[in-house]
Amino acid sequence: MSRNRFDPHVNQTQNARHTPAASPCVNGLAAWDAASGTLNVVIETSKGSRNKLKYNPEQGLFELSKVLPRGSVFPFDFGFIPSTVGDDGDPLDVLVLLDEPVPTGCKIPARLIGVIEAEQIKEGEAERNDRLIAVAEDSHEHRDMRSLKDLNDRLIQEIEHFFISYNAIANSQFKPLARHGPHRAEKLVKEGAQRFRDQHSGNGAMSGVSS
Numbered sequence: 001m002s003r004n005r006f007d008p009h010v011n012q013t014q015n016a017r018h019t020p021a022a023s024p025c026v027n028g029l030a031a032w033d034a035a036s037g038t039l040n041v042v043i044e045t046s047k048g049s050r051n052k053l054k055y056n057p058e059q060g061l062f063e064l065s066k067v068l069p070r071g072s073v074f075p076f077d078f079g080f081i082p083s084t085v086g087d088d089g090d091p092l093d094v095l096v097l098l099d100e101p102v103p104t105g106c107k108i109p110a111r112l113i114g115v116i117e118a119e120q121i122k123e124g125e126a127e128r129n130d131r132l133i134a135v136a137e138d139s140h141e142h143r144d145m146r147s148l149k150d151l152n153d154r155l156i157q158e159i160e161h162f163f164i165s166y167n168a169i170a171n172s173q174f175k176p177l178a179r180h181g182p183h184r185a186e187k188l189v190k191e192g193a194q195r196f197r198d199q200h201s202g203n204g205a206m207s208g209v210s211s
Contacts, residue, residue: 029082029107031193038109038137039189041094043079047101055080062104069169075162077102084192085199087128088120092192095159097145098136110134112185114148116160122172129174131163132185147181 029040044053044062050073054065068074077098080091096110112134120129133151135142145151160176167174 026082031081031083031189031196033109036109036137039094039112039134040082041079041096041108041110041134042082043077043096043102043104043106043108045074045078046104047075047077047098048073049101053104066170068166072162072165072169075159077108079108081132081189081192083196084189085195086130086192092132092189093129094132094134096134096136097142098139099141109137111137112182112189113145113150114179114181115185115188116148116156116163116176117178117180117184118163119175119177120167120172121175122170130188131159132188133159134185148179149181 026042029042031040032038033040042055044055045051050068050070052065052068052074053062055061056063075095077096079094079096081094082091084092086092094110094112096108097113098108102108112132114133116131116133118129118131119126133148135145148156156179163174164176
């Protein structure tokens with residue numbers, strides 16, 4: 001049996017970086033549910049909240065990352081897709097459309113409807129930071145949405161504006177590049193899942209974590 005990675009006697013360099021899918025809270029949780037085929041999303045920040053929460057994989061809990069200014073709140077539930085890695089080294093982010101907010105840590109079965117491809121620039125360094133958009137399977141209000149094309153263009157603009165403003169607070173620039181439908185979004189998730197597998201191949205502690 002392998003030693004618990006929280007054992008203080010274990011060399012800390014072994015635990016230098018873990019994605020949320022490697023932690024006890026979501027260990028073994030795939031990007032896609034094998035039975036239903038729906039996307040698994042773990043919510044970090046609830047709709048309507050000024051408190052930006054972020055999962056801490058080392059401690060297996062959610063912690064306060066920042067507090068947004070008055071008048072600025074998350075437009076929808078915001079979380080990550082387990083067992084994926086994006087270009088920035090973190091799990092893929094996803095905004096989930098749902099009628100009412102859900103608590104932090106909730107797993108939501110969802111389906112992708114598109115992606116806002118974007119570039120994030122900070123201190124002169126640019127990297128891709130796409131925003132996947134999904135609809136909760138149990139949503140009543142958004143259940144007929146199948147693509148970004150089904151959303152009101154004004155709503156998409158507001159979502160883009162939120163992330164532009166959100167990043168400006170952190171002295172970085174969020175630059176939307178393009179909008180695409182569910183097929184492109186699914187391709188990005190599959191690429192992120194493959195990247196995750198490539199990073200953790202041969203790691204015994206990661207066996208059983210798949211996409």
